Amino acid sequence: MLVVDAESNLDLAALSRCGVRLDTLAILRSRGFADALQMTTDLLRAGFTGALLFDRLRDLYALADSQTLQSLEQALRDWGPLLARSAATLLWLTELSTPGLYPDGLPLAYAASVRLVCERERWLTEGQRVTGYVSQITLLKSRGGAQAQSLLLRFRTI
Amino acid sequence: MLHKKSLPHAAPRRIACLLGSETVTAGSVERLWEALGAHTPAVERDESLPVAFYLDAAGVVPRYGNEAGWCHAVLAEARTLGIAKARLGLAGCKYAAWVAAQTILTGQAWQVVAESDARFLAQLPVEWLPLTKETLRRLRVLGLHTLGKLAALPGAAVAEQFGPESLAAWRWARGQDERPLIGRRCQMVTASHLLDAPEARGEELLATAVYLAERALCDLPVDRHAWAIRQVGIVALTDDGERLAAETWLGDTPGQETMCAVLARLIAQFHGEGEGIVELTVYLWGLEPAPRRQLSLLEAQETDLRWRQVVEVMGRRYPDGLLRSVLAHPEAPILTERYALQRWQA
Numbered sequence: 001m002l003v004v005d006a007e008s009n010l011d012l013a014a015l016s017r018c019g020v021r022l023d024t025l026a027i028l029r030s031r032g033f034a035d036a037l038q039m040t041t042d043l044l045r046a047g048f049t050g051a052l053l054f055d056r057l058r059d060l061y062a063l064a065d066s067q068t069l070q071s072l073e074q075a076l077r078d079w080g081p082l083l084a085r086s087a088a089t090l091l092w093l094t095e096l097s098t099p100g101l102y103p104d105g106l107p108l109a110y111a112a113s114v115r116l117v118c119e120r121e122r123w124l125t126e127g128q129r130v131t132g133y134v135s136q137i138t139l140l141k142s143r144g145g146a147q148a149q150s151l152l153l154r155f156r157t158i
Numbered sequence: 159m160l161h162k163k164s165l166p167h168a169a170p171r172r173i174a175c176l177l178g179s180e181t182v183t184a185g186s187v188e189r190l191w192e193a194l195g196a197h198t199p200a201v202e203r204d205e206s207l208p209v210a211f212y213l214d215a216a217g218v219v220p221r222y223g224n225e226a227g228w229c230h231a232v233l234a235e236a237r238t239l240g241i242a243k244a245r246l247g248l249a250g251c252k253y254a255a256w257v258a259a260q261t262i263l264t265g266q267a268w269q270v271v272a273e274s275d276a277r278f279l280a281q282l283p284v285e286w287l288p289l290t291k292e293t294l295r296r297l298r299v300l301g302l303h304t305l306g307k308l309a310a311l312p313g314a315a316v317a318e319q320f321g322p323e324s325l326a327a328w329r330w331a332r333g334q335d336e337r338p339l340i341g342r343r344c345q346m347v348t349a350s351h352l353l354d355a356p357e358a359r360g361e362e363l364l365a366t367a368v369y370l371a372e373r374a375l376c377d378l379p380v381d382r383h384a385w386a387i388r389q390v391g392i393v394a395l396t397d398d399g400e401r402l403a404a405e406t407w408l409g410d411t412p413g414q415e416t417m418c419a420v421l422a423r424l425i426a427q428f429h430g431e432g433e434g435i436v437e438l439t440v441y442l443w444g445l446e447p448a449p450r451r452q453l454s455l456l457e458a459q460e461t462d463l464r465w466r467q468v469v470e471v472m473g474r475r476y477p478d479g480l481l482r483s484v485l486a487h488p489e490a491p492i493l494t495e496r497y498a499l500q501r502w503q504a
Contacts (some may be wrong), residue, residue: 012483012497016322022483028472029479039476046471049464104403130316156313156325 002026002043003053006036010055018155033057033068037075040090055068056093059103076111103132115141124154132156170223172216173339174198174248175255176232178209178241184389185405188443190239192346197232209241211365212255214339215248229268250275250334257286275333287327292504295321305331319489320497348444349374356397356434360425364434367392367421368414370440388444390417392424395437405441428468469502477501 003010004007005027008062016022028043030036038055062068092108099119102109117138124132138150177192178378187209194201194211198218204210215228216278222228229246237246247258249271257279260267279286282305284297296319302308306314309331316328329335349370357363371390391405404424408417421440428435472480486498 013322013498017317017325022485022497025483026469027481027499029499031479039472039479042475043468043472047464048466048468049287114186126312126314129312131313148190154260 001051001053002028002048003055004036004040004043005055006033007056033061034071037071041078041082043076044079044088044090046085047086049087051089051091053091054093056095057107057108058095058097060097063103063105069107069139073107076107080111109141112141114139121152124156166448170216171217172214172248172251173250174213174215174229174232174246175252175259176209176211176213176236176244176246177207177256177259178236178244182209182241183405183442184407186240188346188389189296190236190241191444192237193239194232197228197235198338198341202340202342209244212252212339214341221315225270226268229270233267247271249278251330251333252337253330253335254278254333254500257282275335276309276331277333280304280309280330281335281398284308284331287331289320289324289327293324295319295429309333346441347374347377348439349377349440350437351472352437353435355437358434360422362412363428363438364418364422366438367425367440368418370438371417371421371442374440374442387441387442390420390424391441391443392421393430393439393441394432394435395427397436398433400433402435404428408442473502492497 001024004060010029012022013037015025020136028036028039030039036054040052043052057072062072073089079090092112094106094108096101096102100117102117117140119136119138121134121136123130125132135153135155136150137153139148159220171343178190185201190209191201191211193202194213198215200214200226202212204212213232215225218228219225222231224331225248230246233246235246243492244267245259245336246268247255247260248269249255249258254271254275254433258271261282262269284294284305286305287294287308289297297303297308300319302311308328310491313325315329351366351370353366357366386406387391389405390408391403396402404427406420406424408420469480480502481499482502483497484500485496485498
């Protein structure tokens with residue numbers, strides 16, 4: 001598992017509390033969004049295999065900057081053939097300013113094979129203390145799979 | 159009067175742990191694995207112990223009358239296959255079932271945990287948990303001598319005091335071991351050949367064995383490369399009625415050359431007997447679905463060579479960008495101070 005940390009704010013403690021095995025985790029920390037795109041391209045060209053998590057794109061940030069949007073479109077064009085002939089899976093996190101409303105202007109929705117929307121439904125508590133949360137995961141798009149199905153996942157953070 | 163119909167509840171988990179302490183042959187363990195499949199929908203072997211299986215025991219009552227009846231049937235199966243001192247623990251989760259199997263009273267062979275797992279575990283010492291020596295020492299210093307006392311603590315306090323890595327053990331102490339039972343069925347394929355005349359020549363016997371192995375592999379229900387073979391054995395009958403047997407570990411799905419070399423070594427053991435062999439049987443055991451072969455993504459991910467190449471390329475291109483997390487200060491009181499990022503060097 002490799003994480004492209006586009007915002008340089010990966011929280012190791014939170015990952016650890018969620019059960020992520022840090023000893024098997026590699027991180028590519030970028031100096032900005034464009035740098036993160038280039039790192040991802042280089043990784044795929046280098047023959048990376050496995051799960052690659054791009055963390056993350058904020059929709060308003062991308063829509064407000066035409067240069068960013070162009071870079072993203074170019075990167076998606078480059079990645080298509082690279083991903084098609086590799087054994088890598090690219091997981092892309094997009095943070096939406098309006099939950100549940102994906103902006104039309106972002107090209108990711110068209111490029112992705114599978115799209116999931118994750119919405120925090122409620123907090124888990126023990127007494128006064130928040131111990132985690134429950135997220136609803138809904139399948140928006142899938143090639144050959146049933147769509148609009150959803151499930152609840154419980155994340156324990158402590 | 160209207161009665162509100164309640165939603166059906168999911169059936170509670172019931173998991174059994176079967177332990178055997180005897181030194182038994184790998185073939186016997188594989189045969190037990192296969193036989194257990196007749197009593198449960200899912201059997202998972204714990205490879206870290208010589209003889210250890212987890213069995214799905216939910217829903218066995220209608221067929222066996224009660225859980226005790228099921229335990230008798232499973233233990234009888236184990237005894238039939240030569241595992242005389244088998245012990246069986248049955249509880250609501252894997253950890254409690256394992257503890258139940260370990261704490262059976264002398265003179266008995268099984269223990270069914272009828273109460274909640276948390277209550278069953280509460281009085282046991284914390285040494286039953288898979289914790290480091292340092293964590294166990296700190297538990298004792300704090301007066302937390304039993305699983306019940308540890309379980310009574312809030313999770314946040316456990317994480318802060320003993321680190322997040324101890325939370326799994328804390329959940330186990332609360333009877334909340336949520337590890338799934340990953341059922342796999344052991345399978346065995348065989349092929350036999352009755353020779354026209356007693357044969358003592360090693361080359362001829364090897365050629366027959368290779369042919370039989372190929373024929374056995376052809377009996378697999380799916381693509382043979384999607385299965386992992388663990389064990390191979392040969393049984394030979396001599397012209398004076400003696401039964402010769404040899405088996406060995408084979409590992410993953412072998413190529414033809416590997417199979418040939420392994421069979422040759424087994425045949426060589428018979429060749430020294432100097433007797434004519436009239437019948438040869440090849441057994442292949444442990445043909446379980448091998449997910450890592452079916453999902454080439456994961457197989458590739460675990461290829462160290464490829465990973466090292468990628469790290470080397472990325473490390474050259476982004477010397478300060480490729481990082482790995484390390485547990486830098488395990489004793490740090492604040493969680494976020496325990497981990498640090500370091501440059502990843504190939």
